[in-house]
Amino acid sequence: MLGENGAGKTTLMNILFGHYQADEGDILVDGEMLPPGSTQAAISAGIGMVHQHFTLADNLSVLENITLGTESMWSWHHDQASSRQKLAGLIRDYGLVVDPDVLVADLSVGERQRVEILKALYRDARILILDEPTAVLTPQESERLFATLKSMTAKGLAIIFISHKLHEILAVSNRIAVLRRGAIVGTLETAASTREQLAELMVGRIVTRPRLSAVKPGERVLEISDVSTGATGAAELKNIDLVLHQHEIVGIAGVAGNGQGTLADILSGLRKDFSGSVLLNGKMLDAGNPRAIVASGVGRIPEDRHARGVVADMDIWENLISEDIRSDAMCRAGFIIDGNRARARAETQIKQFDVRCKGPNAQTRLLSGGNMQKLILARALSNSPSFILANQPVRGLDEGAIAYVQEQLLEARKRGAAILLISEDLDELMALTDRLAVMSHGRLSSALPTGERSIAEIGLMMAGHDDRGEANMGSLTNGH
């Protein structure tokens, strides 16, 4: 099932699985009506769902997570022995290896997904729904998942694979249903479809994502030298080197949790315990001081706009001044907010960045995802920063908003900014960056011109010192 963000894929699947109830229409499973609105009924009918955001309890074991809900609530006793036996059988049959007694908190992302799939199989699912399963996997792990899915279909399972990524859908499916704005606009045989066809169906018009134009990089803007954070752990940085120049976009590829967040925190001013140096336009970064960093010419687009980017319960103008509220421009006598000036500036920014809203005094909570991101862009880009940190800037946005955000980044690049683009979407990185580096287990590879490394190579690097134990990252050197 293919569709852009907001098309309704998850809603449809939630109806199938009983979380929501449709206002009209029926669902038939094996010729029988499925009682609506009941997850129990869906599970009994053989439907299993692997959600996009894992529904696992960290503090409980794998076995407990899998067996929840499988026994009658009123029984006085867990039948541990037969649960273990059944689970062992499934692990064997499908090759989804995991230790039943380990706490979920100690599992890797790939292993957690296996637990999710086992949960569905344990309940004798014959129809498996997977909602954006590869969002958090490396290319190799995705390949492994596809192989597992193919072996499942060989055993007779029916699988609904939801994604907005064209190449995955093409790789794994037999048939494709395209959903757009809540309606199915086409059902095709995979063998008979092309990317362009699908993209057009998905969005409803000829899709052109912005393309990179050739511009020569200029002076050095950001110099990260030998930055490490002390603690141990996959997300802690080890000897990071990176240089960004004017007029260029440098991308960092990698699965979440490998240090990108830590690096972003350091560059955003949220973290100051690190060794090594970060120079911005030749001067030391005012570490741990977000407002000073912003004042020195940095625009930040945070990873999670709801959690970090905006205070949803405040007004739009209040969110637009959050980074420079203490500056002379926005406050008088050091502590009184200049409301008039702030609102006036907000008006300009709203117009300039096309934020669809009722005005600067409207509540930020009411903005759609795309408009909220535009607000963040307005805040970050209004002062023409020399360095822009964009962390997953188009995650969860519809195609229109994606195109807008990417256009803005390209405009900034043309103007002379240096942009660091952190993304989990390899397609985006391949299309939008001048140079690309890979982050894995806290180490950053050299940033080579985009296109010099193949996707397969990048995928291997993303996995890094994985459970394979291979020292793929041994050849990482200082990159410029």
Place this chain on the structure above:
Amino acid sequence: MSDFIDILLTAGFWAATIRIVSPLIFGTLGELICERAGVLNLGIEGIMTVGAMSGWMWVYQGGDLWGGVLFAASMGAVFGLLHAVFTVHLGLSQHVTGIGITLFASSLSYFVYRMLLPDATTPPKIVPFKPIAVPWLSDLPIIGEALFSQSALTYLALALVPMVWYVLFRTPVGLAVRMSGENPVAVEAQGINVLAVRTGAVMVGSAFMAVGGAFITMSWFDAFYFGMINGRGWICVALVIFASWRPGRALLGALLFAGLEAIQVRAQQSAGAFIPYQFFLMLPYVMSIFAMIVMARKTRYPQALLVPFRRGERV
């Protein structure tokens, strides 16, 4: 110091400890169940008051003791239901709801008491639970008097500890409760109604709390007077954190506190001349704060504690 050791060696001290620990066990187990399901129940102080008043009043009006206990438990469950409607179904602030329920429940208890006994200047008494001596075991030295000559409610409290452990950790219901406090979306995804699980847990927990209050008026003392819970409910909340949400540890923590309070009464008698009694009375509260500090770094909170669950909400 030798005074101190002497105190520890008397049967009376241990008997008092076990008596004092009983309401703490009920309260802590009750709060533990609520929090395991993801709901912070700050109505505990008020619910214990309700239990104290209603159980006592049942007996005063002519009912039997166990009927009183059941009545107190059901009153507790009613207030638990009220709390659950606000916090679980409407998703309102668990902090403020709890404080509101404490104020409402305690003031309602006092109001009803005054309504039914308008002229009582000295609190009237009932015939409380009498200690039951377990044959043969109660003749053992020290332990005999301490452990095996307690009232029926105390035996119930002690028996509840392993029972609650078993239900929480060895039954499907308990797993659902624990999951609701860790990842309610996971519970919903299995077709189990999270709201029902949380509501049930809060009601059961509140029933326990009310019985804890009833213990004070029906087994320990024999009258009801104002301010009788005296912060014990809050101490139970601290004890739950101290116990890392585990029933066994809850018992240990409660025993520690009860021991402190038992010592305090006796130490007052010996050291009362030098140290004002108020400082002894302060000990439980201060120790509770310390208990929370000690456990603050180490604990793994139930991940969904304080997070309201909205059905169908996807991240």
Place this chain on the structure above:
Amino acid sequence: MVIEPRESVSVWRAGLAPVWAILASLIICAALISWAGASIPKAYFLLFKGAFGSAFALNETLTRSIPLIFTGLAVSVAFRAKFYNIGAEGQLYAGALAATFFGTGLITLPPVLMVPFLVVMGALAGGALLLIPVLLKTHMKVDEVVTTLLLNFVVLLVVSYLIEGPWKDPASLGWPQAASIIDEGVLPTLLAKGRLHFGLIIALFMAVIIWLMMRFTVQGYEIRAVGHNARAAAFSGINVNRTVIMTAMVSGGLAGIAGVSETAGLKGYLTLDLSPGFGYTGIAVAMLAQLNPLAVVPAAIFLSAVYVGADAMSRAVNIPTYIADVLVGVSILAVLCSVMLSQYRIRWRA
């Protein structure tokens, strides 16, 4: 049942929410009144008359609203930052202790200086007391609800010890109370008759100051941001810990001033029953005011009227005075509901 946010929250809806809450509480308490055998209209009429029906009544109502304004402000400032200060009761007594310590003869200043001096000392004492729980929260992640609550009991015991022991007023004929505040420190009464004192002016002044601060200053902005979304606040450069600590200082300080006001304005000396729960009622005041400092004033007057009126009512009709406390408890719950209903809609699924 599905709960969904309303597209726009009209100012009317939001403003009327506490009114609905009060109505709901009055209806629920009406049930209790009729159980007591009294006629509901008569009872409420007596309540109203007892609170507002004479110059004396009005005087009393306003007098008793003074500490509620202070504690209401204290709680609303703290709750804005999502710092649940339930210890206003203890902080009030801390302020009273400071007023007693400094104001019973230790230092003598002319009244113009003495009164502000006592107020400042009381505020510092209240803030200092709250420093313990807030530091525990910012540095050790210890939940502040239980710590502030437990400290209330501790402070009360300290007061009990002091006024039965070292601070006992020898001239008090055996009753445990501290020495009287010296004349220079006593807050003057505002009218010839009745107990209404200067504390009201201070309270109204503080309400305006706090409102100005929350709405127009950077500090107020930061407090609100931290309360709504601490992570986003940190991202934008706000020092969350420092903001929470500052909020606590202001909150504790306000509650401390309540203690000074009661000691130096109303009673003249410290006793154990100085506060019949003003710290807790302050929570209801703050909730009814929806954490708005200006709205705290009418909310405080309303709740004070309930207590004063209930006193008068219970003397005339046989209803226990606890009805007032019941009303306070119910109104906290009711206002939670009505505020939510003003922002969300409940849809019942067929």
